[in-house]
Amino acid sequence: xxxxxxxxxxxxxxxxxxxxxxxxxxxxxxxxxxxxxxxxxxxxxxxxxxxxxxxxxxxxxxxxxxxxxxxxxxxxxxxxxxxxxxxxxxxxxxxxxxxxxxxxxxxxxxxxxxxxxxxxxxxxxxxxxxxxxxxxxxxxxxxxxxxxxxxxxxxxxxxxxxxxxxxxxxxxxxxxxxxxxxxxxxxxxxxxxxxxxxxxxxxxxxxxxxxxxxxxxxxxxxxxxxxxxxxxxxxxxxxxxxxxxxxxxxxxxxxxxxxxxxxxxxxxxxxxxxxxxxxxxxxxxxxxxxxxxxxxxxxxxxxxxxxxxxxxxxxxxxxxxxxxxxxxxxxxxxxxxxxxxxxxxxxxxxxxxxxxxxxxxxxxxxxxxxxxxxxxxxx
Numbered sequence: 502x503x504x505x506x507x508x509x510x511x512x513x514x515x516x517x518x519x520x521x522x523x524x525x526x527x528x529x530x531x532x533x534x535x536x537x538x539x540x541x542x543x544x545x546x547x548x549x550x551x552x553x554x555x556x557x558x559x560x561x562x563x564x565x566x567x568x569x570x571x572x573x574x575x576x577x578x579x580x581x582x583x584x585x586x587x588x589x590x591x592x593x594x595x596x597x598x599x600x601x602x603x604x605x606x607x608x609x610x611x612x613x614x615x616x617x618x619x620x621x622x623x624x625x626x627x628x629x630x631x632x633x634x635x636x637x638x639x640x641x642x643x644x645x646x647x648x649x650x651x652x653x654x655x656x657x658x659x660x661x662x663x664x665x666x667x668x669x670x671x672x673x674x675x676x677x678x679x680x681x682x683x684x685x686x687x688x689x690x691x692x693x694x695x696x697x698x699x700x701x702x703x704x705x706x707x708x709x710x711x712x713x714x715x716x717x718x719x720x721x722x723x724x725x726x727x728x729x730x731x732x733x734x735x736x737x738x739x740x741x742x743x744x745x746x747x748x749x750x751x752x753x754x755x756x757x758x759x760x761x762x763x764x765x766x767x768x769x770x771x772x773x774x775x776x777x778x779x780x781x782x783x784x785x786x787x788x789x790x791x792x793x794x795x796x797x798x799x800x801x802x803x804x805x806x807x808x809x810x811x812x813x814x815x816x817x818x819x820x821x822x823x824x825x826x827x828x829x830x831x832x833x834x835x836x837x838x839x840x841x842x843x844x845x846x847x848x849x850x851x852x853x854x855x856x857x858x859x860x861x862x863x864x865x866x867x868x869x870x871x872x873x874x875x876x877x878x879x880x
Contacts (some may be wrong), residue, residue: 502711519701532573544561549730587729599620599696605677613642616678618674752806752808754780763779795807805876808869813843
């Protein structure tokens with residue numbers, strides 16, 4: 502679950518991370534009032550779960566409270582990467598002497614958090630990693646001991662030569678690690694971490710992603726979820742207890758099991774296709790899940806064909822077949838469906854599909870090649 506910047510700022514400030522004052526507004530008049538209270542030049546920032554806000558026009562400078570209201574009026578209601586901006590954050594503009602990046606991610610390969618810092622802040626860290634990887638320093642943090650002061654200070658001196666600034670940055674790294682671990686985060690970023698002409702070290706941005714598995718333990722964090730700022734199909738999938746991630750391709754995928762789903766997407770790519778989604782219906786035998794999965798996938802106009810790849814174990818293939826049959830009776834599916842299934846109750850599943858004029862393949866490669874070919878024919 503991604504948090505808005507204004508929500509992440511609340512957690513950052515509670516941990517002691519130094520940040521400028523600011524407040525969130527939902528109307529131009531509220532933005533103007535906040536700007537008047539803050540005084541001086543302010544920055545109006547769109548609150549939306551998407552990168553590239555500045556390039557999209559979602560970040561504006563305002564010299565007066567009136568200009569802040571005008572900027573908010575332009576930003577509120579605008580669409581950034583398919584998401585409508587409903588809130589803006591109003592913060593004072595800071596004088597910046599230097600910009601750095603500080604971030605924590607959960608590295609599944611090493612099974613520990615990794616702290617990354619770079620003196621090239623203010624831009625996408627992925628771009629820095631691709632073009633100038635030598636500008637990034639990394640440290641795997643042993644979760645048994647946490648981020649130790651000397652480790653944080655060592656990374657801080659990678660950013661700053663000034664001792665006072667390095668110590669301040671090290672303290673911020675320790676505080677960021679506390680936020681990361683205390684809230685079950687998969688990602689925590691400050692970009693940029695800045696120094697001012699007076700020598701202060703401040704966090705000007707806040708980004709947090711909370712592991713969804715943490716939310717049952719932390720209902721207070723679950724209340725921060727803003728479904729209006731999320732991809733609608735992903736919200737619908739979560740409510741249907743489906744694991745779904747929307748992608749940019751045109752081959753809809755319905756699979757049981759995350760590993761098989763990843764392998765299916767790899768094979769679609771291998772044979773020249775582009776998966777439109779990751780969708781795992783899980784291990785239960787519930788035809789309603791199949792109905793919901795098809796409803797979600799067919800709502801994506803980019804999808805030109807749908808692939809079912811089912812390996813029946815706990816998931817009964819006849820239940821999947823009945824789900825397809827029910828879905829086709831409830832709403833029109835205007836793109837071809839290719840079904841590959843094998844395993845529990847396979848014979849019964851094939852009969853059900855034959856009864857509605859469909860066939861089932863047993864070979865995974867054959868099924869993927871067929872669905873990719875159908876998409877290419879439709880292009």
